[in-house]
Amino acid sequence: MGLEDFKAMVHRCSRCSYCKWIPFAHVKSWRFAKGCPSIEYHSFQSYSASGRLCISLALLEERISCFDEGLPDIVFKCMLDGCCDVACKVCRYDLEPLEVMRNLRFRLIDNGCFPIQDIPLIDNLRKEDNMMMARKADRANWAAGLSLKDLTTEKADVVLHVGCRLSFDEELWRIPQTAVTLLLDAGVDVGILGRDENCCGGRLYDMGYRGEFLKYAENNIDAWRNAGATTVVTTCSDCYHAFKRLYPEELHAPMNVLHITEFLEQLIAKGKIAFKKSLPLKITYHDPCHLGRRGEPYIPWEGRQKKIRGQILVYEPRKPRNNGACGVYDAPRNVLRSIPGIQLFEMERNREFAWCCGAGAGVRERYPEFSFWTAGERIEEAYATGAEALVSACPHCERNFLDALDQRGDSLKVFDVLDLVREAR
Amino acid sequence: MPLEREVYKELESVVGPEHITEEPATLFSYAYQWMAELVPDVSGGGKFFDRPEAVLVPGGVEEVQAIVRLCNRYGLKFHVYSTGWGPWAAPPSGGQILLDLRRMNRILEIDEQNMFAVVEPYVVAAQLQAEAMKRGLNVHISGAGAGTSVLANACCFQGGGPDCIYFDSPQNSILSIEWVMPTGDILRTGSLGSGLGWFCAEGPGPSTQGIIRGALGGSGGWGVVTKIAIRLVHWPGPPVMPIEGTVPAYRTKLPADQFRATFPAFPSWQSFADAIYHIYDSEIGYIAHRQYVMWGDELQAAFLKIVSDPDRQLCDLEELLHMPEIQKLTDEMRRCFQLILVGMTPRDLEYQLKVLDRILEQTGGWNVALVNEPAMQQYVLLYMMRLCFKNLNFTATGGFIDTYNSVASPDIWASGEIEAGKKLLKKYAGRIADAGDQAMGPIAGQGGGGVTGWEDFLFYDPHDPDSVQAAIEVSDEGDRLKAQQGRPPGGMLLGLARTTHTEEKVRAQKLVHAREYQWQRKLKQIFDPNGIGSGNYLWAAEPSTNGEST
Numbered sequence: 015m016g017l018e019d020f021k022a023m024v025h026r027c028s029r030c031s032y033c034k035w036i037p038f039a040h041v042k043s044w045r046f047a048k049g050c051p052s053i054e055y056h057s058f059q060s061y062s063a064s065g066r067l068c069i070s071l072a073l074l075e076e077r078i079s080c081f082d083e084g085l086p087d088i089v090f091k092c093m094l095d096g097c098c099d100v101a102c103k104v105c106r107y108d109l110e111p112l113e114v115m116r117n118l119r120f121r122l123i124d125n126g127c128f129p130i131q132d133i134p135l136i137d138n139l140r141k142e143d144n145m146m147m148a149r150k151a152d153r154a155n156w157a158a159g160l161s162l163k164d165l166t167t168e169k170a171d172v173v174l175h176v177g178c179r180l181s182f183d184e185e186l187w188r189i190p191q192t193a194v195t196l197l198l199d200a201g202v203d204v205g206i207l208g209r210d211e212n213c214c215g216g217r218l219y220d221m222g223y224r225g226e227f228l229k230y231a232e233n234n235i236d237a238w239r240n241a242g243a244t245t246v247v248t249t250c251s252d253c254y255h256a257f258k259r260l261y262p263e264e265l266h267a268p269m270n271v272l273h274i275t276e277f278l279e280q281l282i283a284k285g286k287i288a289f290k291k292s293l294p295l296k297i298t299y300h301d302p303c304h305l306g307r308r309g310e311p312y313i314p315w316e317g318r319q320k321k322i323r324g325q326i327l328v329y330e331p332r333k334p335r336n337n338g339a340c341g342v343y344d345a346p347r348n349v350l351r352s353i354p355g356i357q358l359f360e361m362e363r364n365r366e367f368a369w370c371c372g373a374g375a376g377v378r379e380r381y382p383e384f385s386f387w388t389a390g391e392r393i394e395e396a397y398a399t400g401a402e403a404l405v406s407a408c409p410h411c412e413r414n415f416l417d418a419l420d421q422r423g424d425s426l427k428v429f430d431v432l433d434l435v436r437e438a439r
Numbered sequence: 440m441p442l443e444r445e446v447y448k449e450l451e452s453v454v455g456p457e458h459i460t461e462e463p464a465t466l467f468s469y470a471y472q473w474m475a476e477l478v479p480d481v482s483g484g485g486k487f488f489d490r491p492e493a494v495l496v497p498g499g500v501e502e503v504q505a506i507v508r509l510c511n512r513y514g515l516k517f518h519v520y521s522t523g524w525g526p527w528a529a530p531p532s533g534g535q536i537l538l539d540l541r542r543m544n545r546i547l548e549i550d551e552q553n554m555f556a557v558v559e560p561y562v563v564a565a566q567l568q569a570e571a572m573k574r575g576l577n578v579h580i581s582g583a584g585a586g587t588s589v590l591a592n593a594c595c596f597q598g599g600g601p602d603c604i605y606f607d608s609p610q611n612s613i614l615s616i617e618w619v620m621p622t623g624d625i626l627r628t629g630s631l632g633s634g635l636g637w638f639c640a641e642g643p644g645p646s647t648q649g650i651i652r653g654a655l656g657g658s659g660g661w662g663v664v665t666k667i668a669i670r671l672v673h674w675p676g677p678p679v680m681p682i683e684g685t686v687p688a689y690r691t692k693l694p695a696d697q698f699r700a701t702f703p704a705f706p707s708w709q710s711f712a713d714a715i716y717h718i719y720d721s722e723i724g725y726i727a728h729r730q731y732v733m734w735g736d737e738l739q740a741a742f743l744k745i746v747s748d749p750d751r752q753l754c755d756l757e758e759l760l761h762m763p764e765i766q767k768l769t770d771e772m773r774r775c776f777q778l779i780l781v782g783m784t785p786r787d788l789e790y791q792l793k794v795l796d797r798i799l800e801q802t803g804g805w806n807v808a809l810v811n812e813p814a815m816q817q818y819v820l821l822y823m824m825r826l827c828f829k830n831l832n833f834t835a836t837g838g839f840i841d842t843y844n845s846v847a848s849p850d851i852w853a854s855g856e857i858e859a860g861k862k863l864l865k866k867y868a869g870r871i872a873d874a875g876d877q878a879m880g881p882i883a884g885q886g887g888g889g890v891t892g893w894e895d896f897l898f899y900d901p902h903d904p905d906s907v908q909a910a911i912e913v914s915d916e917g918d919r920l921k922a923q924q925g926r927p928p929g930g931m932l933l934g935l936a937r938t939t940h941t942e943e944k945v946r947a948q949k950l951v952h953a954r955e956y957q958w959q960r961k962l963k964q965i966f967d968p969n970g971i972g973s974g975n976y977l978w979a980a981e982p983s984t985n986g987e988s989t
């Protein structure tokens with residue numbers, strides 16, 4: 015589908031602004047009622063989902079051009095985190111604001127209208143197959159010393175995909191290392207692609223680089239097939255979203271994909287992971303957007319929109335709604351709750367209407383100031399719960415929180431779910 | 440026409456470069472509005488009204504004042520909005536700047552003892568309600584719902600809603616006001632004007648509430664109201680509304696011995712009207728509204744089943760409509776409304792329930808059993824208490840307007856106007872949604888009752904030119920039918936969309952016989968001598984003795 019295909023949808027946006035807030039039912043305070051970081055930071059209407067729908071229409075009607083100065087910033091200063099999409103769909107069954115915004119990005123990138131900050135990033139990606147400005151040769155350094163199957167030459171049931179962030183962010187290497195230990199201890203037949211692991215492409219896709227995404231997706235699928243893997247487990251929420259939703263959507267390649275927290279939840283339930291220590295810690299859990307509301311499984315749909323009773327719009331057959339109802343929210347919470355001593359406090363904005371960490375869709379790379387402000391808002395919300403630590407299940411969120419805390423001179427602890435599992439064993 | 444560079448620079452020096460823009464994409468985002476397609480003279484049948492020349496996002500009253508003074512100096516018209524929903528939020532014509540008040544978003548005070556809050560323009564009802572509830576208080580929410588500005592609803596637009604029976608109309612709830620007049624002077628009204636705080640609208644300082652609000656509110660064309668104090672009412676529920684359920688079918692579980700959603704239903708319109716009188720007389724009810732009939736009396740039961748169930752979708756509608764139990768429910772609900780009873784104590788609720796039973800007994804009515812199902816009870820309580828699902832107005836087709844409205848004493852329900860509205864909609868069914876009677880409205884338009892009425896909803900598809908045209912035709916025909924009876928036009932929303940986008944002088948001629956707008960002309964001459972308000976403040980040309988007007 016292209017942007018043109020969304021014209022009817024854009025005509026039907028009611029400009030109600032629900033997309034700027036968390037679902038109104040869930041508003042518990044003045045402070046944490048907002049849902050859209052983009053408009054909160056940039057103020058103008060164009061920096062909201064409905065604003066970007068208007069821009070899409072203005073583009074389609076040739077009232078503005080992709081080449082207008084300032085347009086890329088308006089389009090890309092958005093994490094594509096999808097809180098707007100959830101809030102819109104509380105009432106609307108026929109709108110897909112996130113899809114429209116994604117296609118608006120494709121339109122700009124296809125026309126060569128990208129933020130200048132992308133140039134080194136994309137250059138490096140094309141040479142080194144990663145989003146971290148790092149060397150491909152160093153990709154497997156995190157796994158040095160671990161006795162793991164190399165799936166470029168061996169076969170395994172499970173492929174562990176750790177993603178660009180965890181491959182190159184040394185401070186976070188403990189996360190995939192813990193994952194490996196837990197999986198091996200539980201007797202899972204698991205391996206990695208090591209240096210030949212590629213970027214998942216998910217972030218590229220959200221940044222608007224659909225062509226590049228497809229290249230990586232095809233490579234990854236081939237590599238998994240060659241390794242005989244039936245399941246992909248990932249420690250990264252961005253990768254999870256790419257594999258769970260984008261690969262089947264774009265390449266019709268369904269795989270059994272699990273986030274590490276889902277896998278751990280299963281292992282704990284089967285008694286394959288047990289905790290020996292108590293961790294007396296008050297924590298709050300941050301739902302990564304790509305694991306939560308955007309981590310819903312992809313369900314193929316082919317059909318049409320038709321009208322009944324004259325003008326009432328319905329899909330035939332029933333179309334999956336993707337409104338955040340089926341994201342991964344409980345698995346990480348269940349893992350955390352099973353750790354003795356842990357007290358879990360919810361932030362006001364949680365699950366399908368969680369506030370974004372600020373790192374998504376290239377915002378961290380392109381607009382760091384906005385990215386850290388967004389993270390700072392979440393940190394304030396974490397503090398408001400009385401928690402001593404902010405826990406998440408995505409290295410991108412964790413890195414953004416750590417850097418934002420550093421910038422603030424702040425000392426809130428940040429953990430991955432895996433950190434606490436490791437500590438309590 | 441772009442602003443003169445000198446003017447732009449001066450405006451920029453007031454708000455800072457990051458809070459002013461002329462970027463075309465952003466300007467178009469302020470021109471897009473619901474209903475634009477229904478005013479083809481301006482929009483060409485598309486979604487855009489005139490775009491502003493620049494948008495400013497001021498951070499406080501001083502900046503607003505400085506901007507308005509500059510506008511006066513340069514003869515530059517300005518338009519202003521808070522949450523900006525509706526055709527009146529777009530600039531009424533070209534050549535204007537737009538002030539987006541979203542940065543003025545604070546709740547400045549909640550005075551628990553005197554039961555009022557002081558807010559800036561971009562505080563939405565959901566926010567203030569959440570904060571008020573923590574203090575055992577609640578706030579009126581306009582019919583447009585939880586996402587709209589408390590201040591704008593009270594001072595700048597009509598602002599009524601389902602809860603007026605207990606909360607009173609918002610205009611009666613305004614206390615002191617801070618207003619940047621169209622001249623750029625600041626007026627602080629009521630007790631605030633004497634430096635005595637926000638608690639009173641009418642002195643000891645000057646009282647200008649009627650002037651500021653006018654007949655319908657200035658809709659962004661009458662200076663800038665920068666702060667108001669608004670009256671709050673009692674909330675006997677928990678400090679935070681507990682929310683359950685899967686998106687989108689959220690629900691709230693409130694204490695059953697103090698909160699009860701009911702659907703009183705009646706065998707005839709006369710008994711419906713009689714029951715309303717009884718409710719006024721007995722002074723029961725926290726919220727009273729004929730809400731779900733907005734989907735049509737033929738569809739409301741099925742729609743309610745869909746939206747309150749996370750697994751259902753609109754494609755289930757036809758199947759539901761064929762189910763015998765839904766057909767029975769549809770019949771039961773045909774003449775019903777939603778009445779939320781809230782007891783300040785359990786005994787209070789018990790009393791109100793007994794009164795309701797008595798009223799139903801006297802009028803031959805019944806409480807539709809559907810609402811007693813726990814999940815439905817919780818869904819309806821949340822819906823009505825927070826008005827957090829109001830964008831459901833657009834769910835069926837993506838567009839709605841009202842067409843054959845009435846406002847009067849309760850007898851109006853039994854006057855035949857409901858059937859007349861339904862007949863009108865049926866005539867166009869197909870080009871608009873075929874839903875039946877869509878007369879949605881408040882059981883009481885003001886505290887304690889006295890006045891009631893409805894908006895006859897109409898669902899059209901904004902993407903379908905024929906459906907758009909049908910909506911226009913229905914609205915025009917409704918207005919003609921009303922005129923034949925010597926009644927005011929029936930379609931408020933399209934009427935306002937057109938009025939606020941008609942050239943000021945042309946409109947003034949059309950309004951020449953409206954007494955309230957004669958008054959407003961005089962006020963305009965005094966308070967906006969340079970004519971820099973955007974044009975949304977309505978005024979009528981002066982009638983002349985020779986039959987012409989000026």
Ligand code: SF4
Nearest residue numbers: 027030031033064102
């Ligand atoms: S995108 Fe959805 S929530 Fe946002 S203004 Fe449009 S209809 Fe409303």
Ligand code: SF4
Nearest residue numbers: 050092094095096098
């Ligand atoms: S994706 Fe996030 S940042 Fe972008 S418009 Fe939606 S809520 Fe705002």
